[in-house]
Amino acid sequence: MLPPPVQAGMNNYARSPQTIGQRPSTAGGDRAYLPGFLGAYGHQPQDTPPGAHYAAMHNRKALQHQIPAAGIVPGTSPFAVGLHNFLPRMEAYEQHRKLSIGTIHHAAHRAHQILQVPAGQQPRGGVPRHPVATAEPAGRAQKRSCPRMHPLAPFVTPTGGYACNVCRKRDIKRGIKLYSCRKCDYDVCADCYGGRMESEAKEREEREDGRLEEPRGSPVKGPSPSMLRKIQVLLDKRDTLCAHASAWFKKFDGDRDGVLSFTELVDLCARLNSDLQIPGVSDATVMQCLKKFDVDGDEMLNQKEFINLYFRLLLKVKAQYAPVKVRREFFLDKKPGRPDAHYEVRETLGQGTFGVAKRVLDKKTKETRVMKVINKKSSHMDPQELEQEIKNMKKMDHPHILKLFEYFEDYNNVYLILELCEGGELMKVIEDTYTKSRGKKSLTEGWIAGLYGQILEAVSYCHSHGIIHKDIKAENIMLLTKDKTSKNPFETPPHVVLIDFGLAEAFDPGRPFVSRHVAGTPYTMAPEVWNATLSRSNTFGLKCDVYSLGCVLFHLFCGKPPVIARSMKAQDWLKAISVGPDWKLLRHVSPHATQLVKKMMTYSDRLRPTCAQCLTSPWFEVAPNDNIRALGDHVMQGLVDHSRRSVFERTVLLEIATQVHAVSVQEINRIFRMLDTEKQGIISKQTCVTGLAKLGVPQNTAMRAVEAMDMDGDGRIDYTELVAGILCVYDSHLDDRLWKAFSKLDLNGDGKLDRHEIRKLLQCGEVSQMGLVPAQMEIDAIIQEMDTDRDGLIEYSEFKARFSPQRRQ
Numbered sequence: 001m002l003p004p005p006v007q008a009g010m011n012n013y014a015r016s017p018q019t020i021g022q023r024p025s026t027a028g029g030d031r032a033y034l035p036g037f038l039g040a041y042g043h044q045p046q047d048t049p050p051g052a053h054y055a056a057m058h059n060r061k062a063l064q065h066q067i068p069a070a071g072i073v074p075g076t077s078p079f080a081v082g083l084h085n086f087l088p089r090m091e092a093y094e095q096h097r098k099l100s101i102g103t104i105h106h107a108a109h110r111a112h113q114i115l116q117v118p119a120g121q122q123p124r125g126g127v128p129r130h131p132v133a134t135a136e137p138a139g140r141a142q143k144r145s146c147p148r149m150h151p152l153a154p155f156v157t158p159t160g161g162y163a164c165n166v167c168r169k170r171d172i173k174r175g176i177k178l179y180s181c182r183k184c185d186y187d188v189c190a191d192c193y194g195g196r197m198e199s200e201a202k203e204r205e206e207r208e209d210g211r212l213e214e215p216r217g218s219p220v221k222g223p224s225p226s227m228l229r230k231i232q233v234l235l236d237k238r239d240t241l242c243a244h245a246s247a248w249f250k251k252f253d254g255d256r257d258g259v260l261s262f263t264e265l266v267d268l269c270a271r272l273n274s275d276l277q278i279p280g281v282s283d284a285t286v287m288q289c290l291k292k293f294d295v296d297g298d299e300m301l302n303q304k305e306f307i308n309l310y311f312r313l314l315l316k317v318k319a320q321y322a323p324v325k326v327r328r329e330f331f332l333d334k335k336p337g338r339p340d341a342h343y344e345v346r347e348t349l350g351q352g353t354f355g356v357a358k359r360v361l362d363k364k365t366k367e368t369r370v371m372k373v374i375n376k377k378s379s380h381m382d383p384q385e386l387e388q389e390i391k392n393m394k395k396m397d398h399p400h401i402l403k404l405f406e407y408f409e410d411y412n413n414v415y416l417i418l419e420l421c422e423g424g425e426l427m428k429v430i431e432d433t434y435t436k437s438r439g440k441k442s443l444t445e446g447w448i449a450g451l452y453g454q455i456l457e458a459v460s461y462c463h464s465h466g467i468i469h470k471d472i473k474a475e476n477i478m479l480l481t482k483d484k485t486s487k488n489p490f491e492t493p494p495h496v497v498l499i500d501f502g503l504a505e506a507f508d509p510g511r512p513f514v515s516r517h518v519a520g521t522p523y524t525m526a527p528e529v530w531n532a533t534l535s536r537s538n539t540f541g542l543k544c545d546v547y548s549l550g551c552v553l554f555h556l557f558c559g560k561p562p563v564i565a566r567s568m569k570a571q572d573w574l575k576a577i578s579v580g581p582d583w584k585l586l587r588h589v590s591p592h593a594t595q596l597v598k599k600m601m602t603y604s605d606r607l608r609p610t611c612a613q614c615l616t617s618p619w620f621e622v623a624p625n626d627n628i629r630a631l632g633d634h635v636m637q638g639l640v641d642h643s644r645r646s647v648f649e650r651t652v653l654l655e656i657a658t659q660v661h662a663v664s665v666q667e668i669n670r671i672f673r674m675l676d677t678e679k680q681g682i683i684s685k686q687t688c689v690t691g692l693a694k695l696g697v698p699q700n701t702a703m704r705a706v707e708a709m710d711m712d713g714d715g716r717i718d719y720t721e722l723v724a725g726i727l728c729v730y731d732s733h734l735d736d737r738l739w740k741a742f743s744k745l746d747l748n749g750d751g752k753l754d755r756h757e758i759r760k761l762l763q764c765g766e767v768s769q770m771g772l773v774p775a776q777m778e779i780d781a782i783i784q785e786m787d788t789d790r791d792g793l794i795e796y797s798e799f800k801a802r803f804s805p806q807r808r809q
Contacts, residue, residue, distance in 0.1 A: 235775030245310035259300040392501040400458035423479025434559030449623035450493025460611035461681025466507035472548035524548040550600030592619035638729035643704035657724040752793040
């Protein structure tokens with residue numbers, strides 16, 4: 001209960017809205033009683049400066065220290081008695097409100113300044129005293145404050161403008177918010193008593209809390225290209241940046257005391273954000289910046305501290321609006337020198353029409369790979385076809401498409417370094433199972449379903465990127481792994497990959513997927529492809545690959561192709577295809593499997609399903625379930641670490657990921673397949689976040705990790721980007737890969753990385769005009785973060801420490 005004099009004053013105040021402060025309100029809590037008891041003790045607006053009100057409402061302890069300093073001693077005046085009697089209620093309010101220490105300290109400091117200023121003078125910082133209506137010259141409207149103006153408005157509004165209480169009351173509850181009613185700044189606003197101002201204030205609050213979307217056209221789109229170039233110039237030259245930051249500092253250091261207070265920093269940030277063409281920030285964010293860059297702990301920023309803040313702000317703006325963008329294919333360019341400098345030849349695996357395949361050993365990582373040597377003259381291969389095949393392989397980024405690691409070229413040959421397929425061709429598996437056993441053995445449906453689903457996903461990925469393979473057959477499906485330990489080699493499906501993109505055709509974005517270039521193997525060619533051989537007006541599209549896949553599945557079930565013509569004439573093949581295969585050969589197969597084969601081999605491509613539709617068949621439920629229910633703590637920590645890595649570290653990991661053998665990261669492969677819900681081999685960021693959340697990753701962690709993985713900024717997560725994101729957790733050969741990456745970066749071979757070498761890596765994406773060239777001060781910031789011995793260079797031990805799974809930021 002309040003003392004009787006205070007309660008009486010409250011009643012008087014409620015009857016007189018012209019009294020200072022605001023009307024009593026249950027929503028206002030203890031703050032609504034402050035004007036009432038001030039009136040009960042005979043206090044009037046002109047008797048006490050606004051700083052006392054501010055301190056009384058926001059800092060109970062400030063009353064105990066600042067009021068006596070101003071000459072007001074407890075018990076010497078009704079006003080002082082009222083203030084000190086009100087302290088217990090303020091203590092309860094303070095515990096409920098829990099304002100930040102910086103806000104309270106700044107409020108008390110400014111209140112103390114205002115209380116010590118003699119009447120008629122302005123305090124430091126240009127904050128005016130409590131405004132009083134003054135007479136204006138004849139012929140001009142009298143400028144008065146709003147009758148419901150908050151008494152602290154001149155204190156919290158740096159421009160000295162008036163703020164009506166309707167606009168202010170929610171802001172006091174939330175902390176210091178620099179809003180004001182523009183109309184009240186110029187004249188008495190009759191609308192203040194209506195609902196318009198309150199609705200506008202409510203709308204601002206909802207928009208700030210994220211409950212209300214910004215109106216169209218209102219969000220700031222970001223810096224213009226010219227502004228980004230200016231930021232680039234500032235980040236390239238430290239002296240220029242320091243001079244520019246110092247100019248901002250002096251401009252907003254209103255009291256010339258050599259430091260920026262919270263209020264001055266709020267004004268500066270508002271103007272700076274407008275100048276940089278970026279969205280504004282809340283006062284709470286400004287307070288966080290003040291605390292972060294306030295090295296000496298005085299809760300203000302000196303010039304050196306502000307320069308550091310300004311530098312970090314420009315770095316963040318450039319990283320958000322002009323990031324360094326890197327793609328996997330940037331690291332797959334033709335390598336200089338000869339392959340024998342990097343690889344040791346072990347044995348010849350085979351020889352074909354277009355070249356020789358050799359097993360080789362990487363001299364640094366000790367990994368076994370395949371080197372395909374293509375002689376430019378004897379292979380009779382069109383140079384354009386070879387170039388197109390390499391280009392297609394560079395674009396393909398899927399765990400079930402044969403990976404190209406790098407390639408070399410000299411006058412006579414082209415050397416392709418590829419994944420080693422230890423299991424051999426799928427055709428050989430079919431022959432060993434059906435031919436050698438004379439039909440006594442057959443492949444199990446579960447094994448076929450697990451293998452076949454991988455191939456369907458690979459072809460679906462090609463189609464989503466506008467690529468028709470045109471030559472899908474059992475010979476072009478390879479097994480990366482071979483189970484040498486199990487007695488039953490068909491117990492678990494192997495990891496398979498699709499190869500040979502020499503006949504593939506890629507379509508540019510926006511171009512119809514229609515082809516007239518006939519290619520393929522006769523017994524798996526679709527009828528529309530055969531029709532295209534009869535007339536140039538006949539065309540075919542992506543679904544020719546679906547027919548070929550149906551032929552492969554039939555071959556897997558019974559050991560023989562579905563249709564064989566009497567001759568190589570197109571008419572004979574079309575007739576055989578129209579008749580169809582002998583479906584009795586599939587009587588031992590489940591109905592779901594038979595139904596899938598028939599749909600895929602439908603004569604009309606319009607009635608034929610897509611690869612993604614085929615993957616929804618219930619037949620795939622017989623495949624072994626390798627889904628992951630939840631990710632371990634070590635994986636979650638790996639995602640957290642990746643989200644905190646610098647762009648240099650993430651680029652290094654992306655380059656390493658391009659050289660990782662798919663078999664060595666089977667756990668990541670399973671995660672990728674689970675996240676790829678649309679089965680197109682690419683995952684949207686939102687789908688990836690949702691998928692990680694289902695695996696137990698916190699929402700915020702998943703969002704930050706996915707944002708960090710998207711290195712090319714296309715809004716999607718590719719396979720190699722996912723591998724790079726969690727490679728440090730799963731790769732047992734990480735140390736060897738890091739050493740190889742470090743050696744590749746160390747251009748001069750001195751065992752250390754300097755500015756030039758780091759810049760060379762980060763510029764790989766800029767050659768394709770994907771972003772601005774990394775600025776010099778960005779490079780310096782990267783070196784400073786990694787350089788523990790402060791010699792300006794990065795040694796291998798410092799480089800390696802940044803990628804340790806146990807590292808914490």
